[in-house]
Amino acid sequence: MTTLEALRATLPSYPIELDKPDIRRWRTGQDGIDYVQSFDSGVAGPHVMINALTHGNEMCGAIALDILLASGLRPSRGRLTLSFANVAAYDRFDPTDPDATRYIDEDMNRLWAPEKLDGPDDSLELRRARELRPLIDTVDFLFDIHSMHEKSEPLILTGPLAKGVALARQMAAPAHLMIDEGHAAGRRLRDYGGFGDPNSSKNALLIECGQHFEQAGRDVALDAVCRFLTSTGVIDSASVAPWMKSASPLRPQCIRVTHAVTADSTDFRFTDDFRGMEVIAEAGTLIAVDGARRIVTPYDNCVLLQPSLRHLGKGVTVVRLGKLDYSG
Numbered sequence: 001m002t003t004l005e006a007l008r009a010t011l012p013s014y015p016i017e018l019d020k021p022d023i024r025r026w027r028t029g030q031d032g033i034d035y036v037q038s039f040d041s042g043v044a045g046p047h048v049m050i051n052a053l054t055h056g057n058e059m060c061g062a063i064a065l066d067i068l069l070a071s072g073l074r075p076s077r078g079r080l081t082l083s084f085a086n087v088a089a090y091d092r093f094d095p096t097d098p099d100a101t102r103y104i105d106e107d108m109n110r111l112w113a114p115e116k117l118d119g120p121d122d123s124l125e126l127r128r129a130r131e132l133r134p135l136i137d138t139v140d141f142l143f144d145i146h147s148m149h150e151k152s153e154p155l156i157l158t159g160p161l162a163k164g165v166a167l168a169r170q171m172a173a174p175a176h177l178m179i180d181e182g183h184a185a186g187r188r189l190r191d192y193g194g195f196g197d198p199n200s201s202k203n204a205l206l207i208e209c210g211q212h213f214e215q216a217g218r219d220v221a222l223d224a225v226c227r228f229l230t231s232t233g234v235i236d237s238a239s240v241a242p243w244m245k246s247a248s249p250l251r252p253q254c255i256r257v258t259h260a261v262t263a264d265s266t267d268f269r270f271t272d273d274f275r276g277m278e279v280i281a282e283a284g285t286l287i288a289v290d291g292a293r294r295i296v297t298p299y300d301n302c303v304l305l306q307p308s309l310r311h312l313g314k315g316v317t318v319v320r321l322g323k324l325d326y327s328g
Contacts, residue, residue: 014151016095017215018059021066023084031135035084037069038135041234045078046140048234050225052082054109054144054189056089056101060209060217061145064225067243075234081139085132088124098213099149099310109146110186112193137193141167142204143228144189145221147212149308152276154220156252157206159191167203169252171227173245174207174220176277178305179325180257185315208306219245254325255303261319266312267291274307274319288319299323 029036050068052061065082074080084090086108089101105123117130136142154174158164160181168177182191189195194202207224209217226240237244268290280287280302287304288295298321307319 012150014211014213016098016213018063018213018218020059020090020093021063023062023066023087023090026066026069026082026084033131033135035087036081036132036135037083038079038081039074040079041075041077043077045075045234046232047079047081047138048075048141048229048232049081049083049136049139049143050228051085051142051144051189053084053086053090054146055107056086056091056103057093057098058102058145058147058212059090059093060147060212060221062090063218064145064221067222068225073235073239076236076239078140078232078234080229080234081135083132083135086125086128088128102311107186109144109188110183112189112191113187116186136189140202141228141232142189142195142202143225144204144206145209145225146206147209147217148276148306149212149310150275150306151211151214152208152306154210154217154224155208155305156224157190157208159196159204159206161196161198163198163203164205165254167231168205170231171205171224172252173223173227175252177252177254178257178320178322179254180320180322181260183317184260184262185317255305255322256325257305257320257322259298259321260317261288261295261321263290263312263314263316263318264293265291265314268309268312268318270307270309270319274304276304276306278304280304297321 027034030038052065089104092101108125111129155176155178156168157178158168182188190204190206194200195204209220222243223245226244229235230237270288280297283299285297303322305320
């Protein structure tokens with residue numbers, strides 16, 4: 001057993017509480033793109049896209065879209081597109097090795113830069129991204145549904161721009177917003193094109209609904225999708241009321257990411273069993289080691305976000321460090 005295999009053997013194993021939906025009935029869509037369903041209201045309004053399965057083992061988004069499609073939900077204004085992205089990876093999901101089908105060839109959420117999309121590389125995920133790209137170029141508001149390796153509280157990732165934070169605040173749930181720049185390893189769909197341009201009216205959010213396989217993630221995904229649809233105005237709240245939580249709207253707490261810690265080696269280890277949202281009181285506190293490198297908190301009251309060693313490798317983001325942001 002390699003050192004990396006030994007590490008993975010020590011990581012927590014989470015029960016699979018979700019039933020994988022059969023999405024084959026949604027394969028044929030209106031735009032000639034497999035597993036993309038799009039509906040135009042005939043009334044002027046924005047084009048809103050909800051995207052699931054950017055990663056093939058993140059089922060909560062697929063469940064949410066399956067429920068909404070089966071209900072016959074249609075937009076009251078504008079256009080609504082519901083997309084299942086990396087269906088090839090999803091089809092290969094194996095409950096005995098549930099982390100293995102995050103992707104087939106490469107991470108589909110690191111491909112959304114023009115030089116990558118227009119470049120010479122080829123992979124299953126890149127071909128799918130290129131297939132979806134012309135449609136995505138017509139989208140005004142995008143909501144990308146994800147879940148997390150480890151059990152942690154749901155987060156909305158707003159990107160670094162004020163427009164993303166403002167849209168996330170309109171949703172009034174979940175309770176935490178993460179203001180971040182993305183990944184050094186490649187551009188996310190959330191940051192593609194006009195979504196990441198401060199001068200564009202286009203806008204996008206990414207949600208992390210909780211641990212990949214917990215039942216609560218399904219409920220978070222459904223609630224958040226409905227809030228996004230009503231916030232963008234394509235759906236009236238009465239149409240999605242059955243899937244929205246009845247709790248009073250929240251004033252979400254913003255956490256601004258200042259550092260994305262990436263591994264230099266497969267010897268990266270945390271000093272404690274961090275799961276995310278821990279607030280480390282003192283600057284200079286050791287939180288991890290990476291071979292001879294020591295990773296310490298850069299300031300007081302440092303928030304740890306999405307710590308995980310499950311896909312450890314050189315250049316992989318293993319934790320983000322953030323400050324509570326009260327500016328909003």
